[in-house]
Amino acid sequence: MIQVTLPDGSIKKVDKGTTPFEVAQQISEGLARNVISAKYDDITIETKTPLNHDGKLVLYTWNDAEGKKAFWHSSSHVVAQALEELYPGIKLTIGPAIENGFYYDVDFGEHTPSDKDFATIEKKALEIAREKHDFRMREVSKSDALNYYKEKDNTYKVELIENLEDGEITFCDHSSFTDLCRGGHIPNTGIIKAIKILNVAGAYWRGDENNKQLTRVYGISFPKQKELTAYLEMLEEAKKRDHRKLGRELGLFTFSQKVGQGLPLWLPKGAALRERLENFLKKAQKKAGYEMVVTPHIGQKELYITSGHYAKYGEDSFQPIQTPKEDEEFLLKPMNCPHHCEVYKSSPWSYKDLPIRYAEFGTVYRYEQSGELHGLTRVRGFTQDDAHIFCTNDQLNEEFKKVIDLTLYVLGSLGFDNFRAQVSVRDLEKPEKYIGDVANWEKAEQAIIDAAKEKGLDYVIETGEAAFYGPKLDFMIKDALGRNWQLGTIQVDYNLPERFELSYKGSDNESHRPVMIHRAPFGSMERFVALLLEHTGGNFPLWLIPEQAILLPVSEKHEKYAKKVLNSLENNEIRALIDNRNETVGKKIREAELKKIPFMLIVGENEEGSQTVSVRRHGGEDHGSITVEQFSDLVSNEINATLKSF
RNA sequence: GCCGACGUAGCUCAGGGGUAGAGCGUUUCCUUGGUAAGGAAGAGGUCACGGGUUCAAUUCCCGUCGUUGGCUCCA
Structure with a gap:
């Protein structure tokens, strides 16, 4: 019997050779269904790895970062197999999990896939996944490992293996596919229900620009199709917050x-x-x-020679500025x-x-x-x-x-x-x-x-x-x-x-x-x-935002009053403008909302009569009809609340 | 700099060997309106730039420039 300590401190006595999956079964059926990865004494193992000594066991599901890591790393194996089947003769290098998904660096030789091929790759990878192949780790001797990849003429894997010690080299098999791998896989490919190839990019072998540039295939995968859809929607949403888009829209x-x-x-x-x-x-x-x-914006070249910047960056910088005087050079700072x-x-x-x-x-x-x-x-x-x-x-x-x-x-x-x-x-x-x-x-x-x-x-x-x-x-x-x-x-x-x-x-x-x-x-x-x-998302704090308020006259009849209000706002140092286009209030509100202006001040007959403005907050909150002074207090109170002094 | 993708109206995008289209915006007119799109008409494009193929190129090919996803770099 060995003692397995769980994260909550409880100890399970189990037979030597019990697997993390079996431990999970003892805890609950639900956990056993969902466990996809494990760590034993801080070392990542498979859920089928037998436990042979006392230690601390952590079980991971998709909801854990470690679980996702195993999931995505396993997915990279599946995609690699798909790539090998679709592009025979390619050389695989490394395929880790990353923060969101995974990649595989591949030397494709002649035929590098592009985004038109993604659907084909996804389809193939998903076919493989659906066949529910188990991931199986096995130890390989260094010489066997080297021979395997020399035969495949894969110099990259050979280089990787040469830097490993005999006895610590493992291969991972699933289906007919074998890869050099130190482990950390989900039980089988069937858990992967959705795979998306996101993009391809050049990446230097071992991150060194003097080395050959490989093709990095980025992908992401999920245990449910719905989660992939949600992820892609999230990406779309994120693109809406892109500063390049907002900067243009907001005229910054x-x-x-x-x-x-x-x-x-x-x-x-x-x-x-x-x-x-x-x-x-x-x-x-x-x-x-x-x-x-x-x-000044420039300085004599000598200045940067002294600082050391010239030696370090001079060659790749804006080149020295010449002057009519000989031997005189300036650098843009x-x-x-x-x-x-x-x-x-x-x-x-x-x-x-x-x-x-x-x-x-x-x-x-x-x-x-x-x-x-x-x-x-x-x-x-x-x-x-x-x-x-x-x-x-x-x-x-x-x-x-x-x-x-x-x-x-x-x-x-x-x-x-x-x-x-x-x-x-x-x-x-x-x-x-x-x-x-x-x-x-x-x-x-x-x-x-x-x-x-x-x-x-x-x-x-x-x-x-x-x-x-x-x-x-x-x-x-x-x-x-x-x-x-x-x-x-x-x-x-x-x-x-x-x-x-x-x-x-x-x-x-x-x-x-x-x-x-x-x-x-x-x-x-x-x-x-x-x-x-x-x-x-362009909703800057009130003290910072370009336009704090916009006056929306209900009709052209109220423009004069609006101008008077604008004047008082300016006297109160509120940045405001008037939308006096020949449009309906509804339209003006819609556009002010899209422009993310914090306050919309509607002025019409009622407001003019009572010398007030009707205040609508960005997002729709109604502050009712108040005087310019009251509005000005509203604005300065909010600014004071958010802008603390140092 | 390297690998991949992209570049059509101000913006978002469709189209495709026979010199171009939508929505929004813009202009003019009608409408004078009450909390997220009132109506009509018009203007606006050397299809990034330069070559090539072709009777004909915005479309196909090559190059350049720019943008973009990565890699490398980031004082």
């Missing part, structure tokens, strides 16, 4: 091929919204002891920090002056790869809400924590409560990617982790995500389609002070190096507005 920004790729043009409403965001942050920054500086270092250097400093905090809404230009450009989230010209804090080593922890507070205030004020805090550290195996000495890196990384811990942040550490000059604390937010974007960032930097030879006079009358904190709570105005659009 645009792009022009003639101006250039990735160079956003902010339209009046977008520019005004952006200005309100900037003012919001400026106000908080002022309280936090920041001073605004202004620096890709960063504000070198300029701010020079601002710092304009005067000698005492330790009593520190910390010094320079802030600037600095527009920078980066020649991003064309394939990377994406709406407002990845552009070639953008404005950072940048600031650089120059402080002593002793002040670093305190300053860093203050920046965390400011960043959390910014994110919280705008309703971003679902961010992911990420400590981005260097990759120890790739020292060539970073500048500066190791001791400072260690100090910087530790400083960030300490501050994050002391602030009680729930953070994850991401190796290799640091900037070339220092580690960062990044605030990641998901877009409508679930893609992660870095918004706020706080970075500790010992390197630029060194390179720019920054100093201050200490209490010991000696010269010391300050530490630099780079920080941008929004990240960039462009990306922030994009993510805010997707999060709010």
Whole structure:
């Protein structure tokens, strides 16, 4: 007998060799019907894997993340089999489950499938699934495994196996299909009732662009057809919140091929919204002891050679600007920090002056790869809400924590409560990617982790995500389609002070190096507005939204009164406009609803008589007929309730 | 930059070897209206751009540009 401990702490004594499925049966028939995956002592196993020693068992169903993972990974096997049958001679590589579904990377040779082939692949995969093949794991010796794939002329699998140890190599079979696999499958293919191939994309073998590009087939599957339908509908809904669509509909920004790729043009409403965001942050920054500086859009090439940016990015950037003078070159600034270092250097400093905090809404230009450009989230010209804090080593922890507070205030004020805090550290195996000495890196990384811990942040550490000059604390937010974007960032930097030879006079009358904190709570105005659009679906907070109210005269007879009301609204600093088109009230309401204007003020005979406005809230709520003063209070109360000061 | 897809009216999209269509928007007229679409008429397109095939190309082929889903990159 062995002892199996379940997640609730209860212990089941079962015969050696009992399977997770059998344990589930002992718990309940329902669980046994639904269990599709299991972990034993934290190792993913199959539901049919015999348990041979004491341990902790967790059973998973479709409703668990682990269950979905097994489900989708198993589905990738089924799709791989379908692909092999439809495209004989292809070479399979890897096929993991991902956050939503799975993919399989395949070397198709000559005939890469495209979206016209998806239906055929889905049909074939579903046929296989319906045949209810069991997934069976078996151990294979390294030499047998190598021989199997050498015979199939699959160099990718051979490469994978060569990096594995003999004794830890397993194959998974189902139907006539065999794949190198470490496990984690559902009991049989029959559970998969719906399969959708979502798209194909190029993906480099082992994620290295020097390697051959394979075709990545993305798919998703479900235990019920209904769930697939719901998922596809959800995707459609998400597309409606796409900032590129909303930005156009709401008249916030645009792009022009003639101006250039990735160079956003902010339209009046977008520019005004952006200005309100900037003012919001400026106000908080002022309280936090920041001073605004202004620096030019270009700088001598030498400036970036000093900072190290030129060596790192010079080749792939906008190329140097020539002047009539010989041997003179300027770069469009890709960063504000070198300029701010020079601002710092304009005067000698005492330790009593520190910390010094320079802030600037600095527009920078980066020649991003064309394939990377994406709406407002990845552009070639953008404005950072940048600031650089120059402080002593002793002040670093305190300053860093203050920046965390400011960043959390910014994110919280705008309703971003679902961010992911990420400590981005260097990759120890790739020292060539970073500048500066190791001791400072260690100090910087530790400083960030300490501050994050002391602030009680729930953070994850991401190796290799640091900037070339220092580690960062990044605030990641998901877009409508679930893609992660870095918004706020706080970075500790010992390197630029060194390179720019920054100093201050200490209490010991000696010269010391300050530490630099780079920080941008929004990240960039462009990306922030994009993510805010997707999060709010265009229903911005009242203080931020371009148009707070729209006056809807019932007929042309009431236009004059409407104009008078508009005037009072403007005197009360309410952003409003009049829809005086020759249309019915119903139509005007419909369009104001579609434009997501928070308040619709209907004015007709009744209102004119009582000198009021009839207030309808976006969404349909009726506030009744009230005076302009009352309405103005309504608006300012709501703004005060949502816009807390720092 | 790489792989795939796409590019038709301001927007959303249909069409297809014989020089184009819908809905919404817009303009004009009628209507003067009460909480999510009142009615009528009109304007608007070198079918992204450049080549090629063809008697004929918006349609087929190639290239360029742009957009897009990924990969790589992201100071």
